[in-house]
Amino acid sequence: MxxxxxxxxxxxxxxxxxxxxxxxxxxxxVLSELNLLDEVRLxxxxxxxxxxxxxxxxxxxxxxFYSHVTVADIREICEEHVVKGNIVxxxxxxxxxxxxxxxxxxxxxxxxxxxxxxxRNCGQINPTDINEYIARDGYLALGKVLSTMxxxxxxxxxxxxxxxxxxxxxxxTGQKWEFAAKSVDxxxxxxxxxxxxxxxxxxxxxxxxxxxxxxxEAMAICGYGIGSHQGYIYxxxxxxxxxxxxxxxxxxxxELRLLGxxxxxxxxxxxxxxxxxxxxxxxxxETALMAxxxxxxxxxxxxxxxxAVKGLxxxxxxxxxxxxxxxxxxxxxxxxxxxKAIGTEKSSGTKVFALGxxxxxTGLVEIPMGTTLREVIFDIGGxxxxxxxxxxxxxxxPSGGCITEAALDTPIDFDxxxxxxxMMGSGGMIVMDEDNCMVDVARFYLDFTVDESCGKCxxxxxxxxxxxxxxxxxxxxxxxxxxxxxxxxxxxxxKDSSLCxxxxxxxxPVLSTLTxxxxxxxxxxxxKVCPAGVCSNLTNxxxxxxxxxxxxxxxxxxxxxxxxxxxxxxxxxxxxCIRCGACKKACPVNAISSKPLPKEENK
Amino acid sequence: MKSLDDLQKLRDKAKRTMxxxxxxxxxxxxxxxGTCGIAAGARPVLQKFIDEVAAHNLHxxxxxxxxxxxxxxFEPIVEIVEKDGTKTTYCKVGKRLAEEIVEEHLINGNRxxxxxxxxxxx
Numbered sequence: 001m002x003x004x005x006x007x008x009x010x011x012x013x014x015x016x017x018x019x020x021x022x023x024x025x026x027x028x029x030v031l032s033e034l035n036l037l038d039e040v041r042l043x044x045x046x047x048x049x050x051x052x053x054x055x056x057x058x059x060x061x062x063x064x065f066y067s068h069v070t071v072a073d074i075r076e077i078c079e080e081h082v083v084k085g086n087i088v089x090x091x092x093x094x095x096x097x098x099x100x101x102x103x104x105x106x107x108x109x110x111x112x113x114x115x116x117x118x119x120r121n122c123g124q125i126n127p128t129d130i131n132e133y134i135a136r137d138g139y140l141a142l143g144k145v146l147s148t149m150x151x152x153x154x155x156x157x158x159x160x161x162x163x164x165x166x167x168x169x170x171x172x173t174g175q176k177w178e179f180a181a182k183s184v185d186x187x188x189x190x191x192x193x194x195x196x197x198x199x200x201x202x203x204x205x206x207x208x209x210x211x212x213x214x215x216x217e218a219m220a221i222c223g224y225g226i227g228s229h230q231g232y233i234y235x236x237x238x239x240x241x242x243x244x245x246x247x248x249x250x251x252x253x254x255e256l257r258l259l260g261x262x263x264x265x266x267x268x269x270x271x272x273x274x275x276x277x278x279x280x281x282x283x284x285x286e287t288a289l290m291a292x293x294x295x296x297x298x299x300x301x302x303x304x305x306x307x308a309v310k311g312l313x314x315x316x317x318x319x320x321x322x323x324x325x326x327x328x329x330x331x332x333x334x335x336x337x338x339x340k341a342i343g344t345e346k347s348s349g350t351k352v353f354a355l356g357x358x359x360x361x362t363g364l365v366e367i368p369m370g371t372t373l374r375e376v377i378f379d380i381g382g383x384x385x386x387x388x389x390x391x392x393x394x395x396x397x398p399s400g401g402c403i404t405e406a407a408l409d410t411p412i413d414f415d416x417x418x419x420x421x422x423m424m425g426s427g428g429m430i431v432m433d434e435d436n437c438m439v440d441v442a443r444f445y446l447d448f449t450v451d452e453s454c455g456k457c458x459x460x461x462x463x464x465x466x467x468x469x470x471x472x473x474x475x476x477x478x479x480x481x482x483x484x485x486x487x488x489x490x491x492x493x494x495k496d497s498s499l500c501x502x503x504x505x506x507x508x509p510v511l512s513t514l515t516x517x518x519x520x521x522x523x524x525x526x527x528k529v530c531p532a533g534v535c536s537n538l539t540n541x542x543x544x545x546x547x548x549x550x551x552x553x554x555x556x557x558x559x560x561x562x563x564x565x566x567x568x569x570x571x572x573x574x575x576x577c578i579r580c581g582a583c584k585k586a587c588p589v590n591a592i593s594s595k596p597l598p599k600e601e602n603k
Numbered sequence: 604m605k606s607l608d609d610l611q612k613l614r615d616k617a618k619r620t621m622x623x624x625x626x627x628x629x630x631x632x633x634x635x636x637g638t639c640g641i642a643a644g645a646r647p648v649l650q651k652f653i654d655e656v657a658a659h660n661l662h663x664x665x666x667x668x669x670x671x672x673x674x675x676x677f678e679p680i681v682e683i684v685e686k687d688g689t690k691t692t693y694c695k696v697g698k699r700l701a702e703e704i705v706e707e708h709l710i711n712g713n714r715x716x717x718x719x720x721x722x723x724x725x
Binding site: 006008043114119122123124125126127128129131132134135136137139143147164186200202204206207209210211239241242256257258263264265337361363364365366423 | 604605606607610612614615616617618621633635636637638639641668669670671673674675676680682683693712716717718
């Protein structure tokens with residue numbers, strides 16, 4: 001049923017802090033007394049951009065804006081405005097309102113700072129209909145390349161664009177194509193690496209699901225450039241929708257003769273097949289990936305020979321990541337100079353980041369290289385929810401490192417991230433706040449790499465496991481200062497001596513947290529406390545005098561360890577407490593913290 | 604595809620369809636159907652739009668699935684693209700809101716401000 005009236009209560013974080021939730025509860029109460037709940041709909045809306053006047057309540061239709069609304073005003077609003085239709089004059093906003101500023105101001109910001117090249121069609125076209133891709137100039141780049149350019153010109157244009165591989169290390173795509181083009185062989189291969197494995201990264205999936213044809217077109221262009229007639233897309237079987245849409249896209253492209261023999265009457269033939277990966281992280285490494293396509297166990301091998309010389313089944317092979325390919329058609333349509341002008345000098349173009357963790361707008365953003373982390377996290381990402389304080393951002397997944405607040409204003413590109421001890425990786429960006437324990441974060445990533453290590457080389461197989469043992473020991477409260485030194489020396493050893501990039505980069509989360517958050521490690525091993533209250537053995541919750549006595553913690557405690565009366569400071573009985581953290585999550589004023597106990601009380 | 608001309612012809616034809624050139628008061632409903640959208644319940648929403656549009660006998664409407672727009676936290680996201688290029692983005696769309704969008708936005712021409720992410724005029 002349609003409601004005759006909507007009451008929008010600002011649920012933006014500034015208004016929430018001025019108790020807009022209580023307003024909603026009061027509205028609900030009064031409306032139910034007046035028997036109006038069926039006619040009027042209560043909505044917690046996004047920020048209206050008028051935070052200084054909050055809490056804001058908007059009545060529609062009519063768009064009446066009430067400012068500084070308190071619980072006491074609500075009965076009047078309901079009885080006068082809702083029932084009789086009279087506007088409550090005294091609550092109206094005093095200042096003139098800039099209408100343009102009000103509506104969805106925060107969301108517009110999300111798009112304004114972005115520049116979409118790789119994601120240009122995602123969310124805009126129907127991915128299962130090749131005509132919609134063609135309507136937006138799809139396959140035009142391939143047509144132009146095949147009718148007007150020589151293979152050597154294709155490679156030269158690619159080099160000129162300055163595009164660097166978006167999958168991890170950021171090697172020049174043009175150079176990669178050049179190596180493969182120069183290798184002499186009748187059979188060459190193009191591989192699209194869609195084995196996206198970093199926890200928290202999902203831009204490749206998004207491209208394959210939203211715009212599969214852009215990858216097919218780019219692979220054909222690459223094939224023409226390096227002299228290959230067969231492409232493979234190595235995609236994870238865990239992405240069933242991507243697989244389905246890719247298969248459909250390949251079928252449609254074949255029907256229109258955009259794949260197959262004699263494309264655009266140029267004599268050039270190219271076809272693409274899918275190969276499904278079983279989801280081993282190491283198969284994102286190109287030599288392991290090729291082993292897996294060949295039907296062997298997915299294990300990396302030593303390089304050289306590089307794939308461009310000796311790749312799939314011994315033939316020269318060019319491997320690029322999904323996002324890299326997604327940029328290619330745009331580069332050939334608009335020219336290398338256009339692309340080169342975007343971004344920074346050494347990292348041209350844009351990069352897609354997957355924002356996750358403690359951030360308001362979880363999702364994908366595509367920004368020009370050179371944007372600062374602060375802009376990405378606070379302006380586009382909407383900052384940290386629940387009034388928590390930013391602690392660090394982890395980029396590059398299990399191969400990357402943590403970046404602290406001090407480095408937030410550094411422009412992001414491939415080289416600046418490496419200089420900060422992290423890496424671009426595939427572009428996962430996990431934001432952490434004061435409730436994240438950095439030792440536990442390092443342990444999480446290491447746990448992942450221990451699982452995913454293929455076991456071929458000893459430093460990675462044994463070294464990561466020993467590091468994890470030490471981290472487990474520290475988190476359990478049994479660590480010593482010597483353990484930190486041992487951890488650091490094993491980390492450096494694994495980094496220097498592992499066979500492939502998985503092992504070489506696996507210690508990064510440990511090393512970067514040891515550098516930036518040594519005080520947290522010391523708190524764990526010396527004071528035997530986890531400052532963030534994550535490691536349960538080292539957590540002793542206390543309620544500080546910030547407590548307002550709202551009883552939410554006591555109600556949420558699963559073991560009834562919290563006692564206290566309304567409006568009085570509550571107390572936690574540590575002998576009953578199971579360190580689940582439910583009280584901390586429930587506390588509206590952040591009054592629960594983990595403090596070191598006096599020495600004699602240490603367990 | 605034999606030549607660039609062939610492609611150009613197909614492109615122009617496809618663009619006419621996409622821009623709703625031959626449709627009076629055409630409206631395009633885009634439902635975000637990436638994994639994130641589907642996980643948030645976009646499939647029944649898409650079906651609901653198809654049912655509602657049929658039930659109200661609306662003929663100027665194209666309903667289509669699209670990939671993820673990047674704002675995964677707000678899925679299911681539905682965009683209403685009007686012929687003049689005005690784009691209205693609704694977030695967290697459920698079956699009930701889908702019904703409201705068809706009745707209020709499409710038939711009565713009132714945008715439902717409360718559920719909008721943004722309106723961008725191209």
